[in-house]
Amino acid sequence: MHSPIFSHTIAPITTPHTNNAPASQHSDITHDCITRKSERVKKPPAYLKDYHCMTTHTSHSSNVANSNSLYPISQHLSYDKLTPKYKSLSLAITSNQEPSTYEEAEVYMKIPPGLAVSQPGLVCKLQKSLYGFKQASRQWNIKLTQTLVDAGYKQFFYDHSLFIKKQSKSFTAILVYVDDLVLTGNEIGEINSIKQDLDDKFKIKDLGDLKYFLGMEVARSNSGIHIYQRKYTMDLLRDFGYLDCKPLSTPFDYSQKLSKESGTILTDNTVYRQLIGRLLYLTNTRPDISYAVGRLSQFLNCATTSHLQTAFCVLRYLKGRPATGLFFSSTSNMHLTGFADADWATCADTRRSVSGYCFMLGNSLISWKSKKQTTVAKSSAEAEYRSLAVATCEASWLSFFKTVIHDMRKQFFPSSLE
Structure with missing residues (x-):
């Protein structure tokens, strides 16, 4: 069930008294109902939460969809050619909003040994991320590595984030990024076994087949594998208010000679730093913006208005092709x-x-x-x-x-x- 949040509320408005009679003498007098616009904050209905229309027209300053845009994102992004199953997955990924700061997420942990509590069953709410401790990531990597080595895996010499286990007729590989792991191999029994071992020691969450990993979406078909960052691009455009902008055909004016003296120095370059940092991660699947982002990343300590406008041009280029990525052909x-x-x-x-x-x-x-x-x-x-x-x-x-x-x-x- 959902409430009619878009309906207008009709309420009686009492008029001031025109004589000196007490107000109680006029309590039985009825006045005409005057309609007024509700001051209630409007939100999209709950039954549309699984549809992309909630995010395609969202602006940076408002969460209300803007249907009057001259350049809607729907002109450049379509799900018509996807299978129903993968279309449902893509929409679910889009509607899932992850916390952007530690304050937005609530993290709890068990009571550490030696800490006395008033009653059993209590937990600790973290006020600071454990990743902020200097040795936290190192100790986690040591413990995870030792667990995999004890299970028979060997750390790849040329890439320490890759663990391999070879047997007579089976091959299993595990790729590690902090606490996110990707497993592959030709023996499902060994894969299930290592997942059970990891769950017994760390309480992992099994996400099934690889479809979404570190902001990258993976689509498989008989022709090959497509890796792209559609949701990451959409979130980037939404956060900087460029979902409704006019797209560009190129990410960078290659005849432009950028320098430290171009434009006026920004008094606060936080926005520029945040934008370049997020664009750098996007270059993992977007080689078409690698040159432009590399040029702009040289001015992080002396960003000017000209540099910021050029960075915004990259966003306008991404608006025209948000789902472009890498394709690895099976043939x-x-x-x-x-x-x-x-x-x-x-x-x-x-x-x-x-x-x-x-x-x-x-x-x-x-x-x-x-x-x-x-x-x-x-x-x-x-x-x-x-x-x-x-x-x-x-x-x-x-x-x-x-x-x-x-x-x-x-x-x-x-x-x-x-």
């Missing part, structure tokens, strides 16, 4: 291809060049980078060679890692090899 070959380039003397302050490269495995993009060079190149040819040197290092690492993965496939998944 892709194992041929590694790389490209490298350099932009000579891009930085107007230091005259240093920018190196850029990208690598594809078959037709799937797997690695990319855009970064300012450490020294000044005297010519464009020198800048190109420095960019090639950086790309060669990345190619060597990818070739080695590709060999390791190929050996694992050959040992545990021989039927998947061509």
